[in-house]
Amino acid sequence: MSLTFAEDRADAIPLHVVEHHALTDWRAQQPERVQAWVAAQGFTAKLGQTLLVPAEDGTLEAAIMGYGTASHRQKGRFPLAIAQADLPEGVYRLATPWPDDRLAENALGWLLARYRFARYRKQSEPGAQLIAPAGIDAAQIETIAAGETLTRDLINTPAADMGPDALEDAVRDLASRHGAGCDVIVGDRLLDENYPMIHAVGRAAAVAPRLIEMTWGETGPSLTLVGKGVCFDTGGLNLKPGASMGLMKKDMGGAATVLGLASMIMGLALPVKLRVLIPAVENAVAGAAFRPGDILSSRKGLTVEINNTDAEGRLVLADALALADEAPPDLLISMATLTGAARVAVGPDLVPFYATDPDLATALREGARAAADPVWEMPFHEPYEAMIEPGIADLDNAPKGGFAGSITAALFLRRFVTAAPKYIHFDIYGWQPSAAPARSQGGVGQGARAILEALPRLLKL
Numbered sequence: 001m002s003l004t005f006a007e008d009r010a011d012a013i014p015l016h017v018v019e020h021h022a023l024t025d026w027r028a029q030q031p032e033r034v035q036a037w038v039a040a041q042g043f044t045a046k047l048g049q050t051l052l053v054p055a056e057d058g059t060l061e062a063a064i065m066g067y068g069t070a071s072h073r074q075k076g077r078f079p080l081a082i083a084q085a086d087l088p089e090g091v092y093r094l095a096t097p098w099p100d101d102r103l104a105e106n107a108l109g110w111l112l113a114r115y116r117f118a119r120y121r122k123q124s125e126p127g128a129q130l131i132a133p134a135g136i137d138a139a140q141i142e143t144i145a146a147g148e149t150l151t152r153d154l155i156n157t158p159a160a161d162m163g164p165d166a167l168e169d170a171v172r173d174l175a176s177r178h179g180a181g182c183d184v185i186v187g188d189r190l191l192d193e194n195y196p197m198i199h200a201v202g203r204a205a206a207v208a209p210r211l212i213e214m215t216w217g218e219t220g221p222s223l224t225l226v227g228k229g230v231c232f233d234t235g236g237l238n239l240k241p242g243a244s245m246g247l248m249k250k251d252m253g254g255a256a257t258v259l260g261l262a263s264m265i266m267g268l269a270l271p272v273k274l275r276v277l278i279p280a281v282e283n284a285v286a287g288a289a290f291r292p293g294d295i296l297s298s299r300k301g302l303t304v305e306i307n308n309t310d311a312e313g314r315l316v317l318a319d320a321l322a323l324a325d326e327a328p329p330d331l332l333i334s335m336a337t338l339t340g341a342a343r344v345a346v347g348p349d350l351v352p353f354y355a356t357d358p359d360l361a362t363a364l365r366e367g368a369r370a371a372a373d374p375v376w377e378m379p380f381h382e383p384y385e386a387m388i389e390p391g392i393a394d395l396d397n398a399p400k401g402g403f404a405g406s407i408t409a410a411l412f413l414r415r416f417v418t419a420a421p422k423y424i425h426f427d428i429y430g431w432q433p434s435a436a437p438a439r440s441q442g443g444v445g446q447g448a449r450a451i452l453e454a455l456p457r458l459l460k461l
């Protein structure tokens with residue numbers, strides 16, 4: 001589905017967005033009939049409160065949404081998406097100047113509120129439409145919404161229909177829409193071409209593991225995005241308990257998110273040389289599965305002792321990062337649903353990231369605020385390096401005890417990046433546990449819009 005603004009039309013329904021403190025003044029400017037109606041309905045302009053105003057003939061004359069107070073707005077994102085969900089079908093036009101500097105966020109929120117995942121069952125109609133408000137770049141917001149739609153669709157599709165092969169098809173499809181190149185190394189060719197850890201993690205599955213590469217853009221600084229594409233994570237021989245395995249179709253959320261971001265970058269024709277690398281595997285249980293205690297060699301030459309086959313994401317990412325680092329881009333970013341520890345630390349709404357340079361973190365924090373895509377910096381805490389060194393191999397994939405699990409995973413990844421001057425890693429969740437404004441329950445992109453917003457500063461564009 002495509003999330004776009006409505007065509008301009010004269011009979012669109014005016015939608016007023018009124019802050020709590022501005023209600024009295026706003027009301028005073030309305031015809032008496034409307035003033036009486038607003039009072040009779042007990043409308044207080046509380047955040048997200050909507051009110052329909054009927055004309056004398058009973059048709060809809062206007063709609064009003066309360067914009068609450070600044071302190072209430074702090075507690076959430078995309079408040080206009082609440083109105084999108086509440087208002088009846090129809091085409092609306094913002095009728096009052098937006099009360100603060102969050103118009104672009106709210107216009108995007110309206111589009112995203114119309115997202116439905118309807119591949120397997122007809123879903124409720126996406127409902128009310130909005131004419132692109134003046135003062136924002138509507139085409140840019142639509143391009144961002146399209147990238148987010150791709151991310152959500154990929155995550156929401158169950159592993160039976162989104163295995164490594166289907167993920168490859170999705171990348172080929174995206175690449176062909178933007179004239180990008182796409183190369184894939186499948187199955188035993190991973191061994192010939194020296195991606196031993198991608199092969200080891202994925203070799204037990206019915207669908208062959210692969211490394212998917214997409215390249216786009218000829219000029220400008222170089223950006224490489226690496227996304228974890230574990231299409232299903234059973235945990236491997238260290239099998240996950242049922243409750244933890246249930247959601248693991250989303251373990252390709254990193255891949256889905258970097259593809260969504262790539263779609264935005266290409267759709268906006270940003271002046272960058274883009275490379276996307278996705279190790280796509282299923283972490284399955286079978287006779288060929290890799291085992292606890294195995295020592296894997298890696299593309300970079302470092303050996304890795306497997307202490308838990310459920311810590312598979314860092315293994316497949318390591319080989320992809322090593323490849324990325326061989327042609328060091330100006331900026332290297334990885335995104336992965338890497339650890340449960342990240343979720344314990346910051347919950348589902350906030351994305352921890354690690355950056356090799358404080359200026360990158362500052363740019364991301366600012367980008368996150370502008371894009372309403374919250375992130376939080378975590379440290380590459382060097383004293384914990386010892387925790388990932390097991391003794392009989394160079395690295396341990398699952399340090400005992402689990403202390404600082406997200407940090408030790410990030411330190412593990414960083415060992416495979418030695419040439420790229422700037423590296424950022426996001427430990428995402430990729431899932432909206434229950435519906436919130438502009439985010440239906442299910443797959444969700446995290447961090448992509450913050451990165452997009454920060455790119456000019458990150459890449460000195």
Ligand code: BES
Nearest residue numbers: 308310311312313337338339340341398
């Ligand atoms: N895909 C999981 C991490 C995950 C779990 C992300 C739940 C989001 C929600 C990853 O492969 C994993 O299982 N990691 C282990 C690592 C541990 C064994 C060192 C974890 O976090 O428990």
Ligand code: ZN
Nearest residue numbers: 233310311312
């Ligand atoms: Zn796992």
Ligand code: ZN
Nearest residue numbers: 230233251313
């Ligand atoms: Zn995983």
